[in-house]
Amino acid sequence: MVTRTEVDGVPTLVAPTVGPPRAGLVFRVGQADETLARRGITHLVEHLALHPIGGSAYHHNGNTGLTTTTFYAQGEPDDLVDFFTRLCGSLAALDTGRLAMERDVLRTEEHGRGSGPTRDLPLWRYGSRGYGLVSYPEWGLHALTADDLLAWVAAHFTRENAVLWVAGDGVPAGLRLDLPSGHRQPVPAPTSALPATPAFFAGGPSTATDTVVPESAAAIVYAHLLQRRLYKALRLDTGLSYTTAVEYAERGDGNAVIAAYVDALDEKQDAVLGGVIDVLAALRAAPAQPADLAVAVSGAVRDAGGVDAAAGLLPTQSFRLLTGRPLGDVDTEVAALGEVTAEAAHAVAQEAHKAALLMAPPRGAAWAGYAPAPTTSETRIRGRDHARTSGDGPHLHVGDDGVSVVGTDDEAATVRYAECTVMLAHPDGRRVLIGHDGMVVVADPAVYAALNVEAIDRRVPPEVVVRMPGQPSASPAPGSVAAARRWLSRRRLGPGWLRLAALGLLTAVVGGAALTYTIGMIVGFADARVIGLIGGWLIAGWFGRSFLRAWSARRGESSA
DSSP, X not given: OOEEEEETTEEEEEXXXXXXXXXXXXXXXXXXXXXXXXXXXXXXXXXXXXXXXXTOSSEEEEEEOSSOEEEXXXXXXXXXXXXXXXXXXXXXXXXXXXXXXXHHHHHHHHHHHOOOTTTTHHXXXXXXXXXXXXXXXXXXXXXXXXXXXXXXXXXXXXXXXXXXXXXXXXXXXXXXXOOOOOOOOOOOOOOOOOSSSSEEEEOOSXXXXXXXXXXXXXXXXXXXXXXXXXXXXXXXISOOOSOEEEEEEEOSSSEEEEXXXXXXXXXXXXXXXXXXXXXXXXXXXXXXXXXXXXXXHHHHHHHHXXXXXXXXXXXXXXXXXXXXXXXXXHHHHHHHHHTOOHHHHHHHHHHHHHTOEEEEOTTOSGGGTOEEOOOSBSOOOOSEEEOBTTSOSOXXXXXXXXXXXXXXXXXXXXXXGGGEEEEEEXXXXXXXXXXXXXXXXXXXXXXXXXXXXXXXXXXXXXXXXXXXXXXXXXXXXXXXXXTTTTGGGSOOOOHHHHHHHHHHHHHHHHHHHHHHHHHHHHHTOTTHHHHHHHHHXXXXXXXXXXXXXXHHHHHTOSOO
């Protein structure tokens, strides 16, 4: 049973728990509220706020999500009192002197985190704003100032923009939330980079999909049906995949996102894509059979219920309270799930297809009725024409209202200055501009003849400029057109890949030397050791060349 109260003007939800006492302070601000040029500001505030509490005996943490930021603690009642007292004090006097240090911590965290299998879906659906920002690196960290952080805290980390939840016997005695007054922030309005749906984009060897549907018990049951069907078809029946995963997540505006992912070997990717499309088609072709529906409903009820269900639901209830949606309770939600009919789940399947976005292997999914998501721009800038210094490849057009890269086939990638979400200004003069729709244009003086980047700099709004430190970060090859929206999914190789490459190179040298030395001994060469040494390095050279070619393809640096 969830009870509602208030602590220092902050709405508070309390539920009993069978576990240790825990509590979370949830603010209605997250990654989707940022701009690409200041991406990472909420995450940086979270880190700076928690730093003074580091080393405490009790467990505590923070999380910056898509539309919320949560500070969490678990321990005895006195521990919870201590945590929230120190947290509010830290937010009131944010230690901006640690800005540079925590910026490096976050860059290290991002480098080690990599990207999830569905990371690029938001970029293709929403573009480079709002909910699409989660697909991008935290470039804004480079541009943030202490004043930026303090203004962000003042606007978003306020009592009117917060909800406290407590899992335990009640609000601990003495718990205070000394927060400034402010305003409740609405969730961001969704943007769109898709002219038509259902749509697809070529993203890699695995298959992933997401869709947006109204929140409902039927949508939750449909997600369970989809998970069950994918697992049976692609894991049990055919053995084409190892992992099948489906997630249902409320977006905060009355809609929910249902995302699914299925992994595949390179040689099985087309078969897996076909299997996923077949499962989706079957779900919308006819209502589920009673036995199938019963298993899906049972799974949904099991997830929603349980001995500690009321406490487990508190984060979701807090999010709903922050976004002005009905709270409900465990019994009501379980009852609603139990009443879902096959026809209701079938209606969700049909609605889900209308808004579907599919990440497909290179083959694509046009054959299944999915429209290709745009990889080029419909318009191009008329302005000064810059040819490549090499003489071959696309040209760069720099005009008064934007820039375009135009290929020999007349395809273009265009970013207008008024619709530029970020311009990365590298020390070597290279400029990377990204538009609202996610299109990317690279203007590099080393590649384009007589290019004066100052003509671009003075026209780009200063608030979207990020001056990048040190060496240029990974970016698409200048002049890339069709791949302009794809390069973010070609991540730089992480330490694991590099260690694997080094091990492979060492193995190639030693193994190649041993093999050619043995052959030299058998044939009877006078100095088989020399033959072995030469052979080892030749084989290593072949391995290194193959690795570099694969790395280049992974980074998306081949020109379109």
